Amino acid sequence: MSSASARLLKLFEGRRLTPTQRRIAHCMVRQAGDAPFLSSVELAELAGVSQPSVTRFAVALGFDGYPALRRHLRETAPEAADARSGSGDGGAGEPCNAYQQAVRAEIDNLRHLAALLADPAPVERAGSMLAATPTLPVLGLRAASAQARGFAYFAAKVHPDVRLLDEGGSMLADRIDGCVRAGAQVLLCFALPRHPREVADALSYARDAGLRIITVADSAFAPVAHPDDLLLPAAVGTGLVFDTACAPMLLGRVLLEAMCDGLPQAQARLEDFDARAVERGLFME
Secondary structure: OHHHHHHHHHHHOOOOOOHHHHHHHHHHHHOOOOHHHOOHHHHHHHHOOOHHHHHHHHHHOOOOOHHHHHHHHHHHOOOHHHHHHOOOOOOOOOOOOHHHHHHHHHHHHHHHHHHHOOOOHHHHHHHHHHHHOOOEEEEOOHHHHHHHHHHHHHHOOOOOOEEEEOOOOOHHHHHHHHHHHOOOOEEEEEEOOOOOHHHHHHHHHHHHOOOEEEEEEOOOOOOOOOOOOEEEEOOOEOOOOOOEOHHHHHHHHHHHHHHHHOOOOHHHHHHHHHHHHHHHOOOOO
């Protein structure tokens, strides 16, 4: 699964894809084991696009059409048939209701994240950047606000100045300006579907203000992706009425760990907080 996903990511790397084409690419990465066997109609249904969009996507990748793309995938991933037969929890043929399917899809997302973290360099780089900035703005609007708030809550225990940006509107740019005046060098963004246009505008404004951007997004092909940013992908689950975001949440915690590694005073601050919490009787024992 992870090797098939890596091959697909390499195939898409550096391509200028439309939002619809990024959606198809994201779907193929999530269905990497099945991708070489899907018809254009099946892929269109999975990605929620039209069949002609799948054909145009294949052409954009340099193939004569979708059959040529599928043939390429089969030739470069001969082990895909084994992946398609299924393995792990439940096994092929075992009954599975919609709730179980959603959980298993999230397990697959977490496995994919684990495979990406086999190379820790991007997360370690992000952690060093987050630790070094005197002021740390954390942006997340609408569906991503919970991820941003969770990160900011824990980050504030070890980082001296964390500023949560979870509300849009005309004052968002003002708040980014305030972070820059306070010494911010980096902005951390959580960007999840459906991607608000306001997030892209805020990131563009932050870049113009001189901030470096670290983005946790649902895909390397998310519409907020920018070549100058450090983007860390973590897929969301789409099997329920509302998307599930276990992988982005866990990636946020991994970033916290990497940031703490770059903050010499992190442990002392945590111990001080624990001592004051005991004095105040803050938590039930």
